[in-house]
Amino acid sequence: MEAIWNFVPKGLPVSVQVVGATILLSVVYSFFTKNRPWPAFPLISVRGLGPRKSWMNHGQEVLDEGFKKTNGRPFQVMTGTGPKIILPNKYADEIRNLPELNFPKAFTSDFFVNYPGFEAHRQGLTHDFLLRDTVRLKLTQSLGLVTKDLVDETIDTVDDVFGQSEGWTTRTIREDLLEVVARVSSRVFLGEGLCRNRRWLDIAKTFTVDSFTLAFLMRMAPAIIRPFAYLVLPHSARLRKSVRDAHTMIVPEVKKRKAAVDAARAAGEKPPKVADTLGWMYDIAKGEDLDFVAGQLSLTMAAIHTTTESACRALLDICKYPEIIQQLRDEIVEVVGREGWAKTTLYKLKLMDSFLRESQRVSPLASMSMNRYVEKSITLSDGLEIPKGARIAVVSDFANPEVYPEPDKFDVARFVKKRQEPGQENSWQFVTTSPSALSFGHGEHACPGRFFASNEIKIILCHMLLKYDWRFVPDQPEPAPRIFESSIAVRPDTQIQARRRKVEIDIDNL
Numbered sequence: 186m187e188a189i190w191n192f193v194p195k196g197l198p199v200s201v202q203v204v205g206a207t208i209l210l211s212v213v214y215s216f217f218t219k220n221r222p223w224p225a226f227p228l229i230s231v232r233g234l235g236p237r238k239s240w241m242n243h244g245q246e247v248l249d250e251g252f253k254k255t256n257g258r259p260f261q262v263m264t265g266t267g268p269k270i271i272l273p274n275k276y277a278d279e280i281r282n283l284p285e286l287n288f289p290k291a292f293t294s295d296f297f298v299n300y301p302g303f304e305a306h307r308q309g310l311t312h313d314f315l316l317r318d319t320v321r322l323k324l325t326q327s328l329g330l331v332t333k334d335l336v337d338e339t340i341d342t343v344d345d346v347f348g349q350s351e352g353w354t355t356r357t358i359r360e361d362l363l364e365v366v367a368r369v370s371s372r373v374f375l376g377e378g379l380c381r382n383r384r385w386l387d388i389a390k391t392f393t394v395d396s397f398t399l400a401f402l403m404r405m406a407p408a409i410i411r412p413f414a415y416l417v418l419p420h421s422a423r424l425r426k427s428v429r430d431a432h433t434m435i436v437p438e439v440k441k442r443k444a445a446v447d448a449a450r451a452a453g454e455k456p457p458k459v460a461d462t463l464g465w466m467y468d469i470a471k472g473e474d475l476d477f478v479a480g481q482l483s484l485t486m487a488a489i490h491t492t493t494e495s496a497c498r499a500l501l502d503i504c505k506y507p508e509i510i511q512q513l514r515d516e517i518v519e520v521v522g523r524e525g526w527a528k529t530t531l532y533k534l535k536l537m538d539s540f541l542r543e544s545q546r547v548s549p550l551a552s553m554s555m556n557r558y559v560e561k562s563i564t565l566s567d568g569l570e571i572p573k574g575a576r577i578a579v580v581s582d583f584a585n586p587e588v589y590p591e592p593d594k595f596d597v598a599r600f601v602k603k604r605q606e607p608g609q610e611n612s613w614q615f616v617t618t619s620p621s622a623l624s625f626g627h628g629e630h631a632c633p634g635r636f637f638a639s640n641e642i643k644i645i646l647c648h649m650l651l652k653y654d655w656r657f658v659p660d661q662p663e664p665a666p667r668i669f670e671s672s673i674a675v676r677p678d679t680q681i682q683a684r685r686r687k688v689e690i691d692i693d694n695l
């Protein structure tokens with residue numbers, strides 16, 4: 186130590202010494218924490234940029250280039266938080282249930298879980314069962330029970346958001362659908378009171394975007410200046426306020442439920458039946474004192490923007506292929522008109538189901554899925570070794586002509602036809618995952634909320650298609666998506682037009 190001080194010029198002010206020491210420590214820290222690429226996998230970059238910038242700004246091009254360069258072999262990309270190994274789609278089935286692969290840890294470093302505001306992400310990492318089991322064991326088992334709530338809230342919300350005008354009005358469609366989905370989902374997540382609470386709806390709508398944007402911007406910054414970036418970026422203050430406000434609203438609800446359950450137990454009675462995720466989460470926690478606010482924010486994050494994106498793309502596809510709308514309306518009038526909102530109605534909307542799957546195939550939310558963290562080195566059946574500590578993802582295969590003949594064509598009935606083949610009835614539903622359909626992931630961690638999302642989108646679309654005509658804004662170019670890393674998103678300023686129409690059936694009173 187004394188030897189180091191011998192290099193420091195005599196008489197240097199202490200403040201300068203401190204600054205110097207900080208810079209030196211930063212360089213040493215960056216050197217040791219720099220995420221190095223894995224030696225056995227080619228690292229891909231494009232357009233003469235570094236690998237990190239290439240991935241952040243031209244993710245899709247990097248994936249195309251990677252497979253071209255390696256002739257379809259695995260390669261790696263450099264994300265803002267280290268390398269990620271990209272596997273070709275053929276590995277999807279083989280890795281889907283491997284116990285060596287961890288789902289939540291794949292996102293730990295992407296979301297800075299130790300910073301205030303990222304509690305929901307931390308919750309997913311430390312108690313991932315809470316969300317998964319609440320959705321899988323409670324919500325999905327209660328889909329029949331919650332249909333009425335979904336329908337009631339959709340009726341009010343769609344009218345509130347899109348109005349009664351019989352002339353064409355221009356809508357910023359992503360924002361509008363986000364409001365609809367936030368309200369309809371919150372009805373089932375938090376009950377009738379909070380689902381219309383303006384502050385909760387703002388949180389439900391902004392929390393995901395703020396946390397993803399903040400994490401993205403922090404990933405762009407070199408590791409050493411991330412703490413400063415966190416302090417100055419406005420998203421972090423908004424995120425912390427959202428968490429505080431969510432506490433104020435949700436904690437009293439949790440206490441109410443806890444009191445009701447405790448009172449019933451004390452009286453030797455069965456706890457009251459609940460039909461919202463807050464109550465279900467409390468059940469799943471089995472007395473463990475978990476952070477239910479983070480749990481709700483986590484649920485909101487998993488559910489609302491994904492569902493909004495899918496509904497939005499479906500509507501854009503209706504504008505792009507206007508001949509579809511009459512076919513979909515005919516089915517709604519026939520099935521919903523005949524059966525109302527019976528338990529099997531949504532299952533019987535087979536053209537709508539096929540349409541949603543085709544929409545997701547042609548415009549997926551991301552060009553890869555199945556993000557996992559490798560906890561223990563694995564060797565796959567063809568000898569491919571994936572090292573412990575690596576993060577991996579599998580590339581989607583939505584344009585494979587062997588699975589999807591004429592893959593460039595939008596065929597609204599593609600999956601109705603597939604389901605009519607012998608033994609294929611259940612293999613091609615919107616919610617069925619497979620290596621060639623990774624929009625909901627695949628295997629043990631495939632999205633447990635997809636059954637709920639499917640019902641919710643169908644109910645919302647039934648109302649929007651019967652009550653309104655839809656079209657692109659005349660003379661405006663077709664809205665292009667926004668691409669970053671591997672995500673493909675509808676631009677927030679995307680506009681289309683709506684016009685109220687006469688309904689064929691009284692869909693509000695079935």
Ligand code: HEM
Nearest residue numbers: 487488491492495555556624625626627630631632634638
């Ligand atoms: C169309 C809408 C949705 C899409 C496209 C979607 C997509 C996904 C994807 C790609 C995954 C990762 C799967 C994997 O890597 O294998 C996932 C996981 C998850 N999703 Fe969804 N999701 C949607 C809606 C929902 C909804 C509505 C909920 C809750 C009600 C939900 C809850 C979850 C949960 C809890 C996980 C984590 C599963 C685990 O920990 O094993 N999702 N989702």
